[in-house]
Amino acid sequence: MSKAGRYGEFGGQYIPETLMNAVHELDEFYKKCKVDSTFNEELRELFEEYSGRPSLLYYAKKMTEDLGGAKIYLKREDLNHTGSHKINNVLGQVLIAKKMGKKRVIAETGAGQHGVATATAAALMGLECEVFMGEEDTIRQALNVFRMELLGAKVTPVKTGTRTLKDAVNAAMQDWAKSVEDTFYCLGSVMGPHPYPMIVRDLQSVIGKEVKAQMIKKEGKLPDVLVACVGGGSNAMGLFYDFIEDKEVELIGVEAAGEGVETDKHAATISKGEVGIFHGMKSYFVQSEGGSIAPVYSISAGLDYPGIGPEHAYLHDSKRARYVPATDREAVMAFEYLSRTEGIIPAIESSHAVAYAMKIAPKMSKDKIIVINLSGRGDKDVASIARYKGVEINE
Amino acid sequence: MSKLQKAFEKAKEKGRKAFIPFVTAGDPHIEDTERFVYALDKAGSDVIEIGIPFSDPIADGPVIQRANIRALDNGVTIDKVFDMVAKIRKTTDVPLVFLLYANTIYYYGIQKFFERCQETEVDGVILPDLPFEEKEEFGIYAKDCGVDIISLVAPTSKERIRDIAKEAGGFLYCVSSMGVTGTRDAIQTDLKAMFEYIDEYCKIPKALGFGIANKEQAKALKDYADGIIVGSAIVKIIEEYGKEAEEPLVRFAEEMIGELA
DSSP: OOSTTEETTEEEEEOOGGGHHHHHHHHHHHHHHHTOHHHHHHHHHIIIIISOOSOOEEEOHHHHHHHTSSEEEEEEGGGSGGGBTHHHHHHHHHHHHHHTTOSEEEEEESSSHHHHHHHHHHHHHTOEEEEEEEHHHHHHTHHHHHHHHHTTOEEEEEOSTTSSHHHHHHHHHHHHHHHTTTEEEOOOSSOSSTTHHHHHHHHHTHHHHHHHHHHHHHHSSOOSEEEEEESSOHHHHHHHGGGTTOTTSEEEEEEEEETOTTSSOOBOHHHHOEEEEETEEEEEEOBOGGGOBOOOOOSOTTTOOSBOOHHHHHHHHTTSEEEEEEEHHHHHHHHHHHHHHHSOOBOHHHHHHHHHHHHHGGGSOTTOEEEEEEOBBSGGGHHHHHHHTTOOOOO | OOHHHHHHHHHHHTTSOEEEEEEETTSSOHHHHHHHHHHHHHTTOSSEEEEOOOSOOTTOOHHHHHHHHHHHHTTOOHHHHHHHHHHHTTTOOOOEEEEOOHHHHHHHOHHHHHHHHHHHTOOEEEOTTOOGGGOHHHHHHHHHTTOEEEOEEOTTOTTHHHHHHHHOOSOEEEEOSSSSSOOOSOOOSOHHHHHHHHHHHOOSOEEEESSOOSHHHHHHHGGGSSEEEEOHHHHHHHHHHGGGGHHHHHHHHHHHHHHTO
8 A cells, every 4th residue: 555545546535525524533543443452352252252253164075076176165254143244344343433422323235235234233232223225226135124124224225326236325425424423334345435445454354364374274375266256345355355465375356247248237347447436436447438437237236336446456456366257147057056065055246256266166276275255145145046047936 | 816716806896795506517408508508697697617417426416416317318428518618618708617526537537628628718627526635636737727626615624624725726615514415494504613714714715505595595694605606406497497497597596696795
């Protein structure tokens, strides 16, 4: 990082003046938390006693044997409380919100995983919670809407634009501009204005730290390849971060290619996007003529976002990480494959990472190791996969 | 003194505050926007703000969001807006300010954008998502081309106002309310406290905007600043009357200007 909030040329704080004092305040407060032993102890306790960390690093023996190449491990973030890696970030941010004396937290959500996690942490820590969710996603992920409401959160469907994650972020930022004095914006990915990409990455970096320790214990060496799906990029950043200096470890982010990068129905930001400025950051975005933000598409509501976190943009430009696309079809195949082979139903987001690993594993030798970040569980996706396959089920 | 600052001086000489209306370029069509600018100019507007449509105008409320969508659906591009301004410049030298989001300029090319502003005599730009900290990247080109980047201060800015005001060009855009643009029944901010800061540090004209919708509000608020900015209330008129909005726009502008004396 060359200067505060920048990863190479990416990052920054491109937000309305109304919010500038709030992000500076958060930056200052977070710096103190980061070195505060009480904060760190409370967070550790939440991780271990509430969300069930460390998560397992599971050797997928059947999958490995079936593919006949590299040894495959799954980092089981799907086993966390609330069913995905999102809880790691949220427990930290809501704890910060509480310590800052905020009364209310707001969040955007795509698939609903971040919304559910935020609603959960807000319930636990006694804060009011409102989640903004694109109307389209409230339909795709209706169960998660009810889940958030069960947890005491208010879910506000966003009816502007493409009615998906991008618009949910717009709505959350607009609410925050109005409510910033008593409200904390709990951002769900390594994106947005500084300090969010840094805070979310730090909180998610527990994933990579655990993988490193677990791998050394199990195999006595570092893995060769790390694979994670990328929308905004928080689970990937969390997995990659502790390995950035270990140059021999290959880092691969898998983007949602929807119906294919050659079509206009995809969400493959690095493959098809251009550098731009949006949602508080300079990064890669899928854009249309004139620099408007283009509508994107993926079967996965969690990857259906036209941008990517600025640190990923930097890892891409500096060639430290590689970003590749996986289509809806490939992801659904991987979803079914992992369910049948290992008895683990992965989130459709994580299935993109599984799909790419399935492509490369057979070509690698048996002494190589791939770690796939299984960022979430697939229960939430069962109905939409059934719809995709044309199976009629009574939800 | 920049042309924008002279516009405030001229209003002052007339014994009133400046009136700054806002229209979205291409709403409903770019030819209509051109006519609306002439109408607002004739009605006595001191500076006219032209919004360049963007898919995700995060600082704008529902009224201006809808105008952005209408304009984009009609295929408005920044080049078409520059062409319109070039035409307008044959008729009037009323100061013009663009309101647009950072990505629109970034995508177009920062240098090329400000050069075209200079060519077509666009006097300033307002970038609601470009705070003080990020200004330099755009500011160096703007300065070379003699275009003012208008800085904004908000009710939450507090001690930031000093640094912002010190480097502000053209006029200082004082955001009256929290949240996004849009008409409001009442302005909740403690403007007196906010302007104590502003008045201490700001040496250029001050314009108050966000939520000012009618002559009662204009009358009540005008004393804080050197001018008032009206956006959503005007865009609402255009939304209602479409192509036929000229007359109601003139009526509205004249009424508002009447209150600013």
